[in-house]
Amino acid sequence: MSEFDRAVESEVGAVAASWTGRVDGTSGEYLRWHQVVEPYSATAIPGACVFVGFASDEGVRRNRGRTGAVAGPGALRGALASMALPTPLRAYDAGDVIVTGTELEAGQEALANTVSAILDGGHFPIVLGGGHEIAYGTYLGLARSELRRPGARLGILNLDAHFDLRSDPVPSSGTPFRQIAECERADTWQYAVIGISQPSNTRALFDTADRLGVRYLLDDDCGTANLAAVLKFVDDFLAAVDLVYLTIDLDVLPAAVAPGVSAPAAYGVPLETVQAVTDRLAASGKLAICDVAELNPSLDIDNRTARTAARLLHRIATRRPAGIG
Template identity: 30%
Template structure:
C-alpha cells in the first residue's frame, strides 16, 4: 500500500435513474474521510471532484438502450485522464462515487499501468450487462462488462484502448442479484464469483483468503471496486439498488483488513452512496470506516 493517497470525487448520477448519488462524494467527505485517513499518517491529497457533464434536458435520453450515454461516456473520459495522472505520479487513487458507472473511467485510467490488473468487485450485482441484456438501460449495471470489452463502442474505448481487464483476473464477492445474461457471461468467460451462499457457507475469512490466493500470482496490481449495496441494507441503507441479505458491517471490515494485510491493493473506489436515501449519513460513515480498515486502521 502506498503512503500517498489521492482522493478524487466523481459526482455522477447519470448511470441510473435515481437522483442523489451525485452527492455521495460530499457525504463521504462530510463523514470525515480526510481526518480519518490522516490519523493513519498517510499523505492525503484531496483533488476535489471531476466536473461531470450535465444533460441540457429534463428527461434522460436513451440511445441504443443506454441511458445518458453521451454524458456518462464524457464524464468517464475525464475521470480516466485524472486517474491515469494520479497513478503516473506514484499515488494511490481513492475514488469516491457517484454511481458504479464511474468504474469504467477508474479502470481505464488504472489498467494501462499494469500488464495484468486484477479486480475485486465487492457488490450485490455483477454489473456485467450490456445494452442487449440490460432490463433497464442503466449504465451503472454495465461497467465490468465494458471493462472486458463488451458493450457500446463509445464505452469500451474510453481512454483509447480495450479491453481493460481479462476475465480470469476478476473476483466478484457478495453477489446476490444477477440477471440471466450476466449468469451466462460469468459461465462463458469463467469469471470467479463468491455469491452470498459461499460467503455464508465458507465464512468471510475463507472467501478473502481464496480471493487473495487466486489473484496474487496472476496479477501485478489489484483494484478494489466496492459498491455499498454489497453490504446489507441494515448497515448501508443509502444506496439506489438495495438487496436484502448482504454482507455485514463486521464481515466487510474483516475483508478490508485482510486486503490491507495482503498488501496487494493498488487502487480503490467506493460507490453508490446516496445521502438522499440514507439515515443520518450512516452509509457514508460505513464507507469511511471501510476505507480506514483498507488503508491500515487496526483495533490494536
C-alpha cells in the same frame, strides 16, 4: 500551471468545506483526516493517498435506479474528515470530476485522465462516487497509466450484489465490467465478485459471468461463519494477479447497515466480512487503486451508509504498505 493543475485548483474551494471537523491538537497523536488533507498538485510528495470525487448518477439514471449518488463524494469526505489517524500520513484531494447532464462518457474520460495523472505521480488514488459507472473511468485511468506495465495481469475485485455485466447498448451503472471485458483479453485480467445476490441477477447475467470466466461468491456464502472460505477466495485471487483494483458497491452490505444506496440489499454481506476482505487486500502490496460507489445521501439514515464507507476507506488507506508489488 498545467491544465490539470488549473482544473484541480478550481475544485479546491468546492471540496475544502468537506474537510472540517474537531481539533483536539496539532501534533501527531491528535491528528484527524481533515487536518492532513491538502489540495493536490503535480508537486505532491509521492506515496500519498489522493482522493478524487466522481460526481455522477447519470449511469444510475440510465439503469433505471434511484438517483442521488451525485452527492456521494461530499458525503464521503464529510464522514471521513473527523476520523482519527493512527499515525500521521500525507493525503491530498484532487477535487471532483463532475458529470454534466447526460455527458457520462466525457466524465469517465475526465476521470480516467485524472486517475492516470495521480498514479503516474506515484500516489494511491481513492475515488469517491457516484454511481457504479465510476468503475469504467477508474479502470481506464489504471489501464492507461505507467503502472499497467506490459504483461502485468490486472485483477478487479468487486464487492457487489450485482455483476454489472449487462449487454445494454447504452453504457450505465449496470455495464462497466462488460465494457472492461471488451477492452481486455482473457489472459490479461481476472474479474471476481464477492456478494452476488441471486435474486438480483438474471440467469443471463450468470451465463455471461461463466462465459467470461468470472469467479464469484454468492451473498449466501459470505457470512461470518464462512469467513475462512471467503478469505481463501481472496487469497487465490491475489495469487493469480499482479495489480489489483478494488471497487466497493455499497449495496453489497445489508440494508440495515447501508440504507443509502440505489438498490438496498434484502440480505447482503456482513460488514465484518467486507472489512476482513478489504483488510486483506490493503495488506497485499498489490492494491493500486480503489473506489466506492452508489452512496446516495438523500436515502441515507443518520449518515449510516456514509460512515460505514468512510470506515472502510480509512482502514484501507491507513493499513496499506507503501508502493505496489
